[in-house]
Structure formats: C-alpha cells, structure tokens
Amino acid sequence: MKIFQVALGILAAIGGFVDIGDLVFNVAAGATFGYQLLWVVVIGVVGIIVYSEMCGRVAAVSGKAVFDAVRERLGFKVGLVALISAQVVNLMTLTAEIGGVAICLQLLSGLSYRWMILVAGVAFAIVVWVTPFEWVERVFGYGGLCMLVFAVAAVKLHPSWGAVAHGFVPHMDTQSPLLYAYFAIGLLGAAMTPYEVYFYSSGGVEERWGPKDLGLNRVNAQIGYGLGGFLSFSLMIVGGALFLEKGVQPEFLGSIALGVEVPLGQIGLLLALVGILFAVGGASIDTLFSGAYNLAQFLGWEWGRYRHPRGAPRFTVTWLVLLVLALGAVMTGVDPVQLTEYAVIFSAVALPLTYIPIFLVANDRSYMREYTNGRLGNVLGLVYLVVIMVIALTAVPLMILTNVGQN
Amino acid sequence: MSKSVDLGLNVFDHQLLDSEDRRCGKVDDLELEGGPGEEFEVVAILCGPGVWRGRAGVLGRIAAWLGGGGRVRVPWSEVAEIHSHVQLGKRAEELALGSGDDRLRPYIEKIPGSDH
Numbered sequence: 001m002k003i004f005q006v007a008l009g010i011l012a013a014i015g016g017f018v019d020i021g022d023l024v025f026n027v028a029a030g031a032t033f034g035y036q037l038l039w040v041v042v043i044g045v046v047g048i049i050v051y052s053e054m055c056g057r058v059a060a061v062s063g064k065a066v067f068d069a070v071r072e073r074l075g076f077k078v079g080l081v082a083l084i085s086a087q088v089v090n091l092m093t094l095t096a097e098i099g100g101v102a103i104c105l106q107l108l109s110g111l112s113y114r115w116m117i118l119v120a121g122v123a124f125a126i127v128v129w130v131t132p133f134e135w136v137e138r139v140f141g142y143g144g145l146c147m148l149v150f151a152v153a154a155v156k157l158h159p160s161w162g163a164v165a166h167g168f169v170p171h172m173d174t175q176s177p178l179l180y181a182y183f184a185i186g187l188l189g190a191a192m193t194p195y196e197v198y199f200y201s202s203g204g205v206e207e208r209w210g211p212k213d214l215g216l217n218r219v220n221a222q223i224g225y226g227l228g229g230f231l232s233f234s235l236m237i238v239g240g241a242l243f244l245e246k247g248v249q250p251e252f253l254g255s256i257a258l259g260v261e262v263p264l265g266q267i268g269l270l271l272a273l274v275g276i277l278f279a280v281g282g283a284s285i286d287t288l289f290s291g292a293y294n295l296a297q298f299l300g301w302e303w304g305r306y307r308h309p310r311g312a313p314r315f316t317v318t319w320l321v322l323l324v325l326a327l328g329a330v331m332t333g334v335d336p337v338q339l340t341e342y343a344v345i346f347s348a349v350a351l352p353l354t355y356i357p358i359f360l361v362a363n364d365r366s367y368m369r370e371y372t373n374g375r376l377g378n379v380l381g382l383v384y385l386v387v388i389m390v391i392a393l394t395a396v397p398l399m400i401l402t403n404v405g406q407n
Numbered sequence: 408m409s410k411s412v413d414l415g416l417n418v419f420d421h422q423l424l425d426s427e428d429r430r431c432g433k434v435d436d437l438e439l440e441g442g443p444g445e446e447f448e449v450v451a452i453l454c455g456p457g458v459w460r461g462r463a464g465v466l467g468r469i470a471a472w473l474g475g476g477g478r479v480r481v482p483w484s485e486v487a488e489i490h491s492h493v494q495l496g497k498r499a500e501e502l503a504l505g506s507g508d509d510r511l512r513p514y515i516e517k518i519p520g521s522d523h
Contacts, residue, residue, distance in 0.1 A: 062491045064422075072420045077463035079420075080470065130520050219428065300422055300433035300454075302508055309521040313511035316521075366417065367491050 006216060012141025013309045017228020018235070020100045020253075020282035021093070021190035021344040023276065024337055026232050027256050029183045030239020033174060033251050035159070035167030038236060042168065044191025045229035047387065050380045051355055054198045054373065056217035056364045062367035064383035066201045066358060067297035073357035076387025082353035083298045089350050090195055090291045092320060092343035095329040097284040099123075099336025103253045104277035108270075114331065119356030120281075121327040125320070128285060133305045136285060149260055149271040150213035151234040157241035165239060182398040182405050185391050186341070191232065192388075197354065198290040202297070206304050211371060251337060251360070258385045286325075292319040332355050341404055348395040351388045359385060410487055414449065420493040423454065423481075423504065431505035434493055435459060438480070452493070454504065462510040479503050 029037045058064055066087075071079045078247040098120055099403075105116040127136060174180050209217065238259040243250055250256050257276060261269035289305055292315050296303035302312040330336070359381050362373045373381060399405075412418060414437065423432045435458035438451040456474025459467045481504070487496035499505035515521050 064491060072416075075420060075462075076435070076459060077467065080463050124509050129518075259488060296430075298433075300430055302430045302505070309518070313508045313515045316515055317511060344445055351482075364416075366413075387412050 001234060002106075004220060008138065009216075010227070011145060011219060012138050013224025014227045014231070015141035015147065015279060016137070016282045016286070018144065018147055018202060018231045019093075019190075019193065019226060020097050020280050020336065020340045020346075021193055022232050023100075023235060023256055023280075024340045025183065025186040025190040025344060025353030026235035027239040027243070027250055027259065029187055030236035030241075031243035032183060032239075032405075033180060034240040034244050035164045036171065036173060037180075037183055037187055038167035038208060038233060039170045040165065040187045040211050041043040041191060041232045041236065043387070044188045045075055045225060045232070046380075047188070047384050049225050050377070050384055051192070051358065052197050052200050052225060053218055053221040054377065054381065055201035055358055056204050056209070056212060056221060057322055057363050057371055058358060058368070059201040060145060060209035060213050060217060061211060061369065061371045062361065064201075064361060064367070065205045066198050066299050066354060067294045067295060069357040069361040070285045071298050071352065072133045073360045074353065078353075079298060082350070083294060085346075085350040085353065086194060086294050087291055089324060089347045090307055090328070091292070091345060092339060093193070093344065094194060094287040094291065094322060094326040094334045095334065096340040096343050097280050097287055097331045097341065098326050098335070100253055101277060101284060102330065102355075103336060104273050104280065107254050107257070108273055108277070117330050119324060120284075124281075124288070125323060126282060128288075128305075128319075129309070137282070140278050140282030140285065144275060145283055146271045146275030147231050147279050148234075149264065149268055149275060150231060150238055153263045153268060153272075154234040154237040154241065159237050159241040160253070163240075167236075175294060178398060179405065180401050181394070182402040185348055185395050185398060186405070188387070189344040189351070189395065191229075192351060193344070194347055194351060194354045195287050195290040197358070198293055199286040201358075202289070202293040202303070206306050212251040214371065229291055253337060288319050289324055291322045292316075302350060338404075342399075345395045345399045345404075348388075348391045350392075352385070352392050355385060355388055417489060419492060423452070424492045424494050425493060425499040425502070425504065426487070426497055429499050429505060431495075431499035432479070436462070438452075449483050451483055452486070453478045454481060477506075 055066060058069065070082050072084060101120045102113055102116040105119060106113045172180055242259050242262055253276065257269055257272040260272040291304055295318050296315045301314045303315040304312050362368060365372055418434055419437065421434050422430060425431050425433060432454045434452050434470045435455065436453040437449055438453055439447050440450045441447040455472045455478040457478030460471040481502050484501060485495050485497055486493060488494040494501060
C-alpha cells in the first residue's frame with residue numbers, strides 16, 4: 001500500500017515536472033542547436049534534485065519553508081529584496097502559465113483566446129477553492145503524464161541516436177557561442193525554476209513531514225524530478241529532429257504540439273495539447289500558491305493550502321489578488337511564450353537569493369541535528385551555488401546581447 | 408530557559424507561534440535594556456509593520472506604510488520556548504498579535520465554501 005502511494009506521488013511529480021518554461025526553452029534549444037544542449041538539461045535536473053531534496057529535508061527536520069529560511073538568514077533588508085524579486089518573477093511566470101492554459105483551451109475548443117483566459121481564471125479559482133488539495137495535485141500531475149506522448153514522438157521521428165548520445169557530452173559546435181550560452185542559461189533556469197522549491201518545501205511543512213519522511217523526500221526528488229527530466233530530453237529531441245531539420249523556429253505553443261502531430265497524427269496532437277494543458281495548469285496552481293507562501297512566510301502570517309481559507313485569511317487574499325493580477329496581465333494580450341523567456345531569464349537572476357539561505361540552514365546543526373548536509377550534499381550544493389552565481393551574473397547581459405535569443 | 412540562546416541566529420527574524428501553534432508574526436526586532444557597564448537584558452519582542460521602518464531603508468519605509476505602520480510589543484516573559492520557532496505562552500489575541508488575519512476573516516467567511 002505504501003509503495004503504491006509513493007508510486008502515485010512519483011507519477012504526479014513526473015507529470016508536474018514540465019512547465020511552460022521547460023516547453024519553450026527545450027523545444028527552442030532543439031530547433032536551434034539540435035541535441036547539442038542535452039548535457040545542460042542533465043546539469044539542470046541534477047541541480048533541482050539536489051536543492052529540492054535539501055529544501056524537503058530542511059522542511060522535515062526544522063519545520064521551515066524556503067522563505068522562513070530566507071528571512072532568518074538574509075535578515076529583513078536583503079530578505080525583502082529577495083522577496084520582491086521572487087514575487088515579480090513569480091507573477092510573470094504565473095501570467096505566462098495562465099496564458100499557456102488559455103492557448104491550449106483555445107486550440108482544443110476553437111473558441112476565442114480572451115474568453116478562454118476568463119474560463120481558465122474562473123476554473124482555477126473554483127478548483128482551488130472547492131477541491132481538496134491532494135486531488136488538485138494528483139489530477140494535474142496525472143493529466144500532465146499525457147506529455148509522455150512527446151517521448152513517443154521523439155522516437156518516431158527517428159533521430160540520429162548517435163547525435164543524441166553525443167549531445168550528453170559537453171561540446172559546442174556553432175558559429176554563435178553567445179546564443180548557445182543564452183540557451184544554456186535558459187535551460188538551467190527552466191529546470192531549476194525557484195517556484196518549484198518554494199512549493200515543494202511549503203508542502204513538506206504542511207504535510208508535517210518529520211525525519212521519518214526523509215526517505216520519501218529523497219525518492220520524490222530523485223525519481224520524480226529525474227524521470228521528469230526525461231520529458232525535457234524528449235522535448236529537445238523533437239525540437240532537433242523535426243523543427244531544426246525543417247528550419248522552423250516554433251514561436252507558438254500550438255507549433256510545439258504540432259511536433260507530435262507530424263509523427264503521430266491527430267491523436268498525438270490531442271494528447272499533446274491535453275498534456276500541456278494539465279502540466280501548465282498544474283504549474284499555474286503551484287506558482288499561484290508559491291507567491292502566497294513566500295509573502296506569508298516572510299511576514300509570519302498563517303498560511304497553508306490544506307487549511308480552510310478562513311484559517312489563513314491573508315494568505316487566501318494574497319493568492320486571490322495574484323490570480324486577478326495575472327489574469328489582468330494575460331488580458332493585455334502579452335505573448336505567453338515571449339513572457340516565458342523573460343520570466344525564466346529573470347528567475348535565473350533571483351536563484352542565488354533562494355538557494356544560499358537554504359544551503360546555510362541545511363548545514364546548521366542546531367536545527368538539522370544529525371540531518372545536516374552530508375559531504376556529497378555539500379560538495380554538490382557548493383558546486384551548484386557557483387553555477388547559480390554564474391548564471392545570475394550572465395543571464396541579463398546574454399539576453400541583451402542575443403536580443404532575447406533572436407539573433 | 409537556562410540554555411544559552413544565540414539571539415541573532417535563533418531568535419531574530421524567527422516565526423512566532425502562539426500557545427495553540429498559530430503563526431502570528433515574526434520577531435521583527437528586540438528591545439534590550441542596560442546601559443554601559445551593565446548587563447544587557449532582552450525585555451521584549453517587537454513586531455509589526457511599524458518596526459520594519461527602521462530595518463530596510465526606503466524599502467522598509469514603503470513596506471511599513473503599506474502595512475499600516477502598526478507595532479506590537481510582546482514582553483519577553485511571554486516567551487514559553489525557543490526551538491526552531493519562538494513559542495509564546497498565550498493565545499495570539501491576548502497578545503494583540505495576528506490581528507491582520509482576524510480582521511480579514513469575517514470577509515473570507517462570507518464566501519461559500521471557505522470552511523470546507
């Protein structure tokens with residue numbers, strides 16, 4: 001029974017791994033550089049495994065979520081800067097994800113985009129308000145598993161497997177190294193999106209994890225995110241095998257789904273759209289709550305998605321306000337795919353302020369007792385802090401130099 | 408509380424929990440007493456937007472203004488325990504903490520399904 005439960009949780013984690021940032025950057029990277037950047041995805045996936053495991057462990061042993069740690073270790077002033085940057089990035093991501101949901105609904109129903117934005121917004125509010133949260137998480141996770149159709153499509157497109165394997169070995173074969181670097185940073189940013197750890201650690205605190213749940217935490221992080229990484233590979237392979245071959249740069253979510261229709265036909269297209277709908281829909285809900293978690297944890301308010309709304313009023317009002325703001329932003333007609341690029345690049349800048357405090361708390365014996373980082377955890381943790389600092393410093397310059405990946 | 412406590416690492420900016428484990432603010436500042444040559448003593452926890460004003464320059468002043476500028480003083484004698492959070496010995500209402508949540512609650516309760 002326990003194994004069954006764990007397996008269900010992992011399935012939901014796989015389905016929930018991919019969000020609009022992964023979709024956009026993996027397919028675009030494939031369409032631009034073929035399979036050359038697959039190795040970067042591996043680095044990103046290992047990074048999110050290392051840090052989500054650390055956040056889960058801190059949550060289980062000390063009862064602290066990410067923004068508790070941020071406030072305690074960075075203090076009010078620097079912490080406030082971290083909070084503001086996290087909230088800005090979060091709102092951009094939320095807007096992009098809701099736009100993505102509306103596009104899927106539009107493609108599936110044939111009705112107008114603006115109406116679908118409203119439908120998406122109302123549906124989110126109702127689903128979150130009336131459905132028990134474990135159901136919300138599961139349903140979106142399982143629906144997201146339809147994304148596996150991208151893996152089938154990747155195989156059916158008969159890529160050159162030798163070239164795919166070569167992609168896992170770091171190398172650069174291009175005339176435009178800056179663009180290559182820009183995509184590398186986008187892929188890392190998309191894989192290590194900070195809202196994933198906000199949401200994951202807050203969930204651990206809410207489910208009252210204790211030291212006995214550390215095994216579950218490790219399995220969730222390693223297998224759930226690890227297998228989720230396979231979806232990212234599939235997306236890039238589809239990008240390389242189809243779009244690069246044909247010389248097409250997919251600029252719309254719909255064209256990404258077409259990557260499945262070419263080898264698999266109408267059924268494939270339908271599954272791809274449903275998969276994207278659920279994966280991006282689930283990500284919208286995670287992002288929405290992350291914004292409310294961060295604010296509530298930073299200021300010490302009562303919070304929790306398992307709590308009745310009346311048990312955490314300011315938290316509830318925060319996510320309602322964020323939802324309205326994001327809906328308003330999507331309504332302006334901003335292009336979700338473009339916005340995703342900006343959101344991922346800016347989130348790369350905000351990463352250090354999230355991960356450094358977690359690293360410090362995970363090493364603090366006074367809270368973590370015998371569960372502080374092991375040697376491997378510290379080596380990996382430090383290596384990734386360096387990687388994250390490099391990303392944070394180069395992300396915006398590269399975005400400007402490459403004209404947001406256009407040249 | 409004979410065990411030594413690192414105020415900077417284990418108290419400052421930590422979560423306040425009331426006697427029923429309700430989250431009711433952060434330790435935004437501490438009030439100390441004692442002149443030169445005397446022993447310093449913590450006399451109170453200070454909490455609320457009014458305290459942020461002095462902690463983060465212009466950003467802090469804006470945050471304080473947005474938060475309404477209120478501040479609450481909780482005597483140190485009300486602290487029951489310090490573990491990874493700061494646990495208080497009374498309920499939040501008795502200490503005038505968590506009033507922001509209490510003020511909003513009646514409105515949230517008007518929406519059907521708020522207590523499912």
